[in-house]
Amino acid sequence: MSPTLIGVTDDFDVIVIGGGPAGATTAALLAKRGHRVLVLDRERFPRYHVGESLIPGVMVPMEELGLKERMEAKGFERKYGGTLVWGNNEVPWNFSFTTGGRIPYAFHTRRADLDALILDRARELGAFVVEDATVKEPIEENGRVVGVRYALRGLNGTHEARARLVVDASGQARVLGRKYSEVNWNEQLRNVAVWTYFDNCHRLPGDEWSNILIEGTRDGWFWGIPIDKGVFSVGYVTRSDLASASDESLEDLFEASIANTTKLKDILKDATQAAGYRSARDWSYTNERFHGNGWVLVGDAAAFVDPLFSTGVALATLAASTLSKVVDQILQHPQIEEKALDRYTNAYQDFFHDIRKFVEGFYDRSKTKGFYFNMAQDMIDPDKKDDAEVDFVKLISGLSGRQGGLFELNLDDLIEDTPEQSAAEH
Template structure:
């Protein structure tokens, strides 16, 4: 059937709630148990060839990045389809948001929903056994003081809210439906094959593909563009606990970063009384495990008096999970009829809770880019270049700090807060998600870097002095 979504067998994927497209763009035949979803799409002409399409934009992945870009494009009137391999709500790690997430949630129209099920996060606590003290920073003291708080969220609930919002905005959402292949032919629209839970395959065409598959990195893996980050080899082991000891008062929702001999811990309190606790260390250290995963995690917790104390009366809820070397990047993020967004473009480290923020920020940028490409094809190449530059800039704003967070010189600076020349305000602005703060913020961040290198050099000189002074 020309102009229709084609199925290789009867049956269909789980269908979301979003048939809000204009009647002149499609009709939908859905029975009680639909075997085929029929889309009578408009015929488009691309490089002289007439080809039917099932959607303007097909999004792969229903996490924060995919749901954001889908909702925004659907609201602009484009026909959007979203496929997610999971059925929501589903578990996902990465529960801590940044203050700059708040205005994005507001623009999506979901701020009140997220706030109702979240723990308010006013700041960050750093705990260093190497310094024997704890330090707290509040976002309200960041440069500009515009966004004084963020949220700690259950990702199952948070991601579900965003996905439902995409559906309500007009996106056709397919859950429990996995994309098996994407074919990108020169002079033709992309072709996608999906598979539902019953193993039935379906064929689709779209003008643009958005890869929002997170760590699965569907397109980057297909193109061989995914590369491990050699500067930040990290692995993580984590679990949820009930009854963990939290900070008192307003600081209850702070994320706590605790350094220990093999890396650092996160301690993230959630609104329902559960606390997410994880240890980030080298992949080589995780490979030393000789016991079951739970026992190994408890042995790592025992290496930190601070975390051990906070969990002494706590009970583990669910199972322990671990992930291998998760730090990677993609050498490409866009093409003539596709782009990647969120973790599909790369992931560095969770230490500053940047994952969800970069995913949503990228979703806004991706939606603007595709909207430009669809409305003004002659501007497509320039729009894609701007998109790549935008996401590289956002990720790069954090990488310098992330690469050095385990260095003694960086620990010294974070554990000895001083707002000299307002440098502390500038750093807090960045840690709140402020990747573009203007020249005044940038200048102070460069000054902070200079102080870091001076501190590191002084450590080197002390080491040389101790070596030369030792007997023999």
């Protein structure tokens, strides 16, 4: 790669593949710590992405990035909780994030705006961002990933960049994950989603005004997310095998299933569809490996779970926050790389396991609200120190004790065991 092509040297401390929330957060926090970071994204921002509803856990890395006030200034809709038509008698019930503790709200957003906000912050903090850049392959030397080759849209040839560590935050593209790791699909959550947007929607009443709506139907469930000014994101999720066996298209299944709702049907009774349909399928998975020699995964590139509780962005950015701290220490103490990334992997997988296990259990709609509360308590608070409803809200907020531990990894003992630390002490 010619240095004059992008105006900087081709050597970095870290290369991040992907500029979405996971990649941009990792890059921003590493740049904030003084490291030279290159972000390569195959698209140009702002770009469309589904996943408009956030949970309070995401506010922890957003505060680290100094973005909370900017999110408020953007006019994102505050999200204080959720309304569910779910369980054995399908009576609507609510939860409030205030029940779960220290962060009482998150936001509903337009993801194009949110993702651009985080990536712009990475630039401000010193990360070098190249858009329209498609990573073609990793560069390997002596069994270690030492950089990547990438192509720029509209230009011939490929270019090289090298770094001490390469982070794959490429989402479901899994640029490095596909090469270095098998993926385990979650058979219980092999689902398909179809979604669109509506204008002129009604709102839920009273304190439910900005709640996300989650409404179960016979063969699936709907989300309803108030974006702004009467606009709702509405999606339908059903099992992939049911969709494949049906004679109806996904769009027809969506429209037919709305007729079987209660709350959602009222929200949409005077609405007009404002966009075409989009769809995605079979998205719940975990990579067998989260890191290797010179590379590490974060965000959807590492794992993704069904969107029932809108955990995607929070999981990605919390993991990115942790990874930035871990990588910062690795760059200062290279000898701890493998053990440090092992700890990151174990914490990440524990975090992910709790969410996946709960979603799997919650999909059983033959149970009562109290059953779901108790299930959350058994997972995160077996000593029953809090009320079961409090534990439920903590879990789905991304703020439970075990999950909170993800971004508090302590590597001091590894650093103390390194040769250079021992020498310095003597």
